[in-house]
Amino acid sequence: MNLLWCFIGVLLGTVVGVLPGLGPAATIAMLLPLTFQMPPAAAMIMLSGIYYGAKYGGSTTSILLNVPGESASVVTCLDGYQMARNGRAGPALGIAAIASFIAGTVGVIGLMLVAPPLARMALAFSSPEYFALMALGLAMVVLLAGKSLLKALLAMLVGLWIAGMGTDLFSSTSRFTFGQMELLDGIDFVVVAIGIFALGEVLGNVGEHEAPQRVAVPSGLRNLLPTWQDMKDCRFAFVNGSVVGFLIGILPGAGSTIASFISYGLEKAVSKRPEAFGTGIPEGVAAPEGANNSETGGALVPLLTLGIPGSGTTAILLAALVLWGFKPGPLFIQENGELFWGLVASMYLGNVMLLVLNLPLVPVFAQLLRLPVYALYPLIFGVSIVGVYSVSSSVFDVWLLCGFGLLGFLMRRFDYPSAPLVLGLVLGDAMERALRQSLMMSQGDPSILWSRPISAAMLVLTVVLLLLPLMRRFNTARLQALES
Numbered sequence: 009m010n011l012l013w014c015f016i017g018v019l020l021g022t023v024v025g026v027l028p029g030l031g032p033a034a035t036i037a038m039l040l041p042l043t044f045q046m047p048p049a050a051a052m053i054m055l056s057g058i059y060y061g062a063k064y065g066g067s068t069t070s071i072l073l074n075v076p077g078e079s080a081s082v083v084t085c086l087d088g089y090q091m092a093r094n095g096r097a098g099p100a101l102g103i104a105a106i107a108s109f110i111a112g113t114v115g116v117i118g119l120m121l122v123a124p125p126l127a128r129m130a131l132a133f134s135s136p137e138y139f140a141l142m143a144l145g146l147a148m149v150v151l152l153a154g155k156s157l158l159k160a161l162l163a164m165l166v167g168l169w170i171a172g173m174g175t176d177l178f179s180s181t182s183r184f185t186f187g188q189m190e191l192l193d194g195i196d197f198v199v200v201a202i203g204i205f206a207l208g209e210v211l212g213n214v215g216e217h218e219a220p221q222r223v224a225v226p227s228g229l230r231n232l233l234p235t236w237q238d239m240k241d242c243r244f245a246f247v248n249g250s251v252v253g254f255l256i257g258i259l260p261g262a263g264s265t266i267a268s269f270i271s272y273g274l275e276k277a278v279s280k281r282p283e284a285f286g287t288g289i290p291e292g293v294a295a296p297e298g299a300n301n302s303e304t305g306g307a308l309v310p311l312l313t314l315g316i317p318g319s320g321t322t323a324i325l326l327a328a329l330v331l332w333g334f335k336p337g338p339l340f341i342q343e344n345g346e347l348f349w350g351l352v353a354s355m356y357l358g359n360v361m362l363l364v365l366n367l368p369l370v371p372v373f374a375q376l377l378r379l380p381v382y383a384l385y386p387l388i389f390g391v392s393i394v395g396v397y398s399v400s401s402s403v404f405d406v407w408l409l410c411g412f413g414l415l416g417f418l419m420r421r422f423d424y425p426s427a428p429l430v431l432g433l434v435l436g437d438a439m440e441r442a443l444r445q446s447l448m449m450s451q452g453d454p455s456i457l458w459s460r461p462i463s464a465a466m467l468v469l470t471v472v473l474l475l476l477p478l479m480r481r482f483n484t485a486r487l488q489a490l491e492s
Contacts, residue, residue: 010350010354011357014354015057015361016057017056017358018365020061021035021060022366025061025067025068026065026069032061033321036058036321036324049346052329052347052350053350053351053354060301060358060359060362063080064108067108067300071084071104072097074205075202075388080265080296082265083268083269083296084104084296084300086285086286087100091288093288099234100290103293105366107249107293108300108359108366109359109362111253111297112304112359112362113356115253116359119305123341133259133462134446135443135445136442136446139446141466142435142439143466144469146164150428156423159425160428163428164429165432167428167433168433171435172184173194173195190405196396196400199405201430202392202412203392204412204430205430207409208417209388211413211417213385241289242294244275244291249299250299252267252274253267253299256270256299256306257303257309258306267302267303268300269431271299272295275291311325
């Protein structure tokens with residue numbers, strides 16, 4: 009029965025990942041009441057299968073339609089969508105599935121073998137370290153986002169401003185709501201991401217005087233799978249994504265978004281052809297997809313050993329464990345060995361199931377690109393609107409979606425990068441919370457941010473990354489790479 013629930017979970021997760029706007033957190037929340045009549049081990053296996061299964065499926069719409077279903081899939085759009093436009097949609101999907109399998113397996117091994125020492129290391133991170141880590145993530149994406157550092161910084165600040173909308177967690181006052189009751193809870197990430205990427209892409213292509221580029225989809229499974237050269241090119245990206253994703257995952261609150269951005273930046277920094285990133289190369293898909301999947305194993309470390317959720321999805325899993333009568337913490341594995349090791353075994357088998365499920369479905373997903381433009385663009389509009397409405401059942405969010413679609417079109421027209429805005433939105437709330445908690449710890453003294461060794465090292469690296477473009481030689485090389 010546990011094998012059956014594992015299969016149901018990963019299958020649901022794949023479908024959830026393919027459908028933009030739904031996401032594993034919303035799905036698990038909706039299914040949670042149905043699991044109370046199930047054995048806890050079976051329920052946890054199914055819900056976890058949805059969690060890491062969605063990571064597999066999340067790359068599909070990013071590669072085929074440039075629509076990230078969740079924040080961590082934003083990075084996959086950079087090279088995955090370009091591979092699809094270059095007629096290599098199948099290899100891009102295949103690389104994503106293989107990277108997900110390798111990294112997901114590494115994540116489970118890490119969860120099984122090194123959970124206790126890694127959990128102790130994560131305890132050294134407090135609010136100042138979290139703030140510094142998020143600042144470092146923002147600096148890396150600003151540096152790699154576009155030719156103009158000023159435009160990238162401006163886009164990031166807009167994202168931070170959008171993240172600040174809603175009710176202040178500390179003072180319970182409303183901020184930037186403009187008298188709209190619907191904005192008291194802030195603006196959902198799904199609305200912004202789908203508007204900026206999906207609708208912005210459609211409006212940009214419709215506005216082109218030339219016919220939009222058609223994506224060539226080769227026929228036959230053999231032509232749709234990665235070549236041996238692709239696998240050789242990605243061998244270090246697989247390792248990079250697996251290790252970086254797991255290490256970032258064990259830090260509570262860091263999440264798969266930071267993991268995928270850092271993995272992509274690291275892969276570009278050590279690559280022999282950094283100028284090719286963003287033009288559609290398999291390494292640019294393998295690294296972030298691997299980090300995205302390996303992060304799930306790492307995220308379960310603080311959840312099960314410390315009782316600290318690292319993301320919205322793991323927060324729901326924590327609530328489920330508490331409702332079932334379990335107490336995640338240092339004694340959880342010792343007291344609930346059957347549940348813990350059953351979950352680990354199911355993740356090994358679930359990764360194999362996902363690989364078997366996803367690779368044969370590559371041709372099915374790739375056929376989406378055979379749709380003519382007059383059918384594809386309305387389909388993207390329809391899926392985007394349904395996806396946003398399904399999250400909150402709010403017509404106001406649909407109007408917001410249209411507004412952000414227009415913003416995405418204008419950013420595309422005037423060459424403003426989208427990734428810094430989205431990352432600023434994703435990290436803004438947690439970054440503000442970490443900063444304010446740090447100042448509360450020091451009674452208002454900002455020196456706490458640079459007086460602690462780990463946060464000081466990350467802040468110094470952040471400043472160095474932002475100052476590097478001021479060096480003429482480095483900036484010239486950076487601009488040439490981006491131009492290429």
